[in-house]
Amino acid sequence: MSDAVIRFGDEELTLPVHVGTEGEKGVDIGKLRSSLGLVTVDRGFANTAEGRSSVTYINGEEGILRYRGYPIDQLAEETSFLEVCYLLQYGELPSKTELDDFEESITRHTLLREDTKHLFEAFPHAAHPMQILASATSALATYYPDKLDPLDAEAVDISARRLIAKTPTMIAWSYKYRVHQPYVYPDNSLDYGSNFLNMMFSVPAEKYVADPVIVKALNMLLILHADHGQNCSSSAVRLVGSGHANIFSSIAAGIHALSGPLHGGANQAVLEMLDRIVASGQDVDTVVKRAKDKDDPFRLMGFGHRVYKNFDPRARIIKQAAADVLDSLGVDDPLLEVARQLEEVALEDDYFVERKLYPNVDFYSGIIYRAMGFPTDMFTVLFALGRLPGWLSQWRELSADPEAKIFRPRQLYVGPEERDIVRVEDR
Numbered sequence: 001m002s003d004a005v006i007r008f009g010d011e012e013l014t015l016p017v018h019v020g021t022e023g024e025k026g027v028d029i030g031k032l033r034s035s036l037g038l039v040t041v042d043r044g045f046a047n048t049a050e051g052r053s054s055v056t057y058i059n060g061e062e063g064i065l066r067y068r069g070y071p072i073d074q075l076a077e078e079t080s081f082l083e084v085c086y087l088l089q090y091g092e093l094p095s096k097t098e099l100d101d102f103e104e105s106i107t108r109h110t111l112l113r114e115d116t117k118h119l120f121e122a123f124p125h126a127a128h129p130m131q132i133l134a135s136a137t138s139a140l141a142t143y144y145p146d147k148l149d150p151l152d153a154e155a156v157d158i159s160a161r162r163l164i165a166k167t168p169t170m171i172a173w174s175y176k177y178r179v180h181q182p183y184v185y186p187d188n189s190l191d192y193g194s195n196f197l198n199m200m201f202s203v204p205a206e207k208y209v210a211d212p213v214i215v216k217a218l219n220m221l222l223i224l225h226a227d228h229g230q231n232c233s234s235s236a237v238r239l240v241g242s243g244h245a246n247i248f249s250s251i252a253a254g255i256h257a258l259s260g261p262l263h264g265g266a267n268q269a270v271l272e273m274l275d276r277i278v279a280s281g282q283d284v285d286t287v288v289k290r291a292k293d294k295d296d297p298f299r300l301m302g303f304g305h306r307v308y309k310n311f312d313p314r315a316r317i318i319k320q321a322a323a324d325v326l327d328s329l330g331v332d333d334p335l336l337e338v339a340r341q342l343e344e345v346a347l348e349d350d351y352f353v354e355r356k357l358y359p360n361v362d363f364y365s366g367i368i369y370r371a372m373g374f375p376t377d378m379f380t381v382l383f384a385l386g387r388l389p390g391w392l393s394q395w396r397e398l399s400a401d402p403e404a405k406i407f408r409p410r411q412l413y414v415g416p417e418e419r420d421i422v423r424v425e426d427r
């Protein structure tokens with residue numbers, strides 16, 4: 001591969017070009033500032049690769065997504081979420097024995113310390129689940145002070161397993177506190193998804209058995225959300241980790257980053273948008289027209305993506321699953337039909353076609369979560385539960401990288417030039 005050459009004034013600098021395993025090329029600008037006195041300006045890091053990663057491959061033009069080389073549709077169809085947690089973190093799918101050991105160790109750590117209940121009770125009942133989850137995740141670090149060293153591989157591994165094991169319990173307990181029901185303890189005889197559903201939806205007074213349709217759909221949704229390269233929250237996790245903050249603090253930062261409506265919060269925003277359309281009786285053409293109006297801040301939530309300029313492969317799978325799950329559960333949700341109509345109109349519309357705006361992972365997921373019985377403002381914590389193994393893998397990859405550096409972007413300063421202070425009484 002030939003190098004790239006940059007010319008600035010009378011000077012010329014040769015920049016090496018690195019090539020990834022799928023042929024992607026990256027110009028290494030590491031010497032740009034020291035040689036030519038230039039920094040790069042790249043809003044939203046749209047063209048910047050911070051480093052190398054071997055976790056997830058995305059080809060946005062062709063709509064391809066693979067974890068560790070495995071196509072997302074195969075993983076969603078043929079594996080369990082815990083297998084994917086293992087794959088993302090350790091690089092290979094587990095053997096039967098490795099999976100049994102991994103499942104057993106996750107199961108062993110599902111319980112929260114009894115006194116963490118007070119943490120949930122310190123929040124208002126109406127608190128948003130993402131705020132509680134981020135706080136509880138951060139607080140978890142205080143219970144394991146001897147396992148926080150980011151450079152201690154054994155401590156990192158047990159902390160990662162604790163996070164995978166305890167996050168469903170934290171989510172379910174925050175819900176139980178909100179709905180004034182007793183906390184339900186983990187049941188280690190159940191698989192990961194059934195245990196979570198049991199902690200969420202069972203009450204001590206009645207026997208609860210999770211519907212296998214819901215368990216299967218949850219497994220699939222968690223897998224589809226499990227990693228997505230250097231997205232906003234994963235970059236936040238890596239950035240915080242690059243300063244050698246502990247893994248709990250780094251994951252808490254990722255949860256906060258995910259909460260915004262342009263990122264993971266979009267799944268809640270999509271459902272609220274669809275609800276408003278159905279409640280107001282607005283037709284979809286008017287909604288699409290609003291989304292195109294540059295004087296209107298409204299955007300079609302669940303549409304568009306920084307990387308995909310084609311169908312988001314996750315959206316394809318979720319769209320089909322939404323129809324299947326609602327059908328199996330006998331749920332007739334008018335929101336599904338409105339979503340389909342919106343998609344149809346938008347995909348024919350020049351504005352969306354020219355900008356290559358397609359439905360993303362969040363467009364149909366909320367319809368399934370709702371059919372499963374989750375309240376709308378819990379959709380984003382479900383995304384967080386799914387994305388957790390990705391965050392852990394990205395964090396671990398960076399902390400094990402001998403070439404890693406603390407993240408410290410440059411800037412172009414455009415503020416005032418040097419000036420002298422005028423004493424307050426003279427200003």
Ligand code: CMC
Nearest residue numbers: 261262263264266291299300301302303304305306355360
């Ligand atoms: N509705 C209307 N117009 C849109 C939309 C939308 N959903 N998305 C992008 N555009 C327009 C945008 O106004 C811009 O138009 P113009 O070129 O005339 O200025 C053009 O398309 C490019 O958009 P952008 O904002 O520059 O693109 P971006 O890569 O910076 O943003 C995005 C990507 C996902 C933030 C954006 O598409 C968006 O806000 N979508 C809605 C929120 C959403 O669904 N987010 C979930 C993303 S997928 C899951 C995840 O990552 O968490």
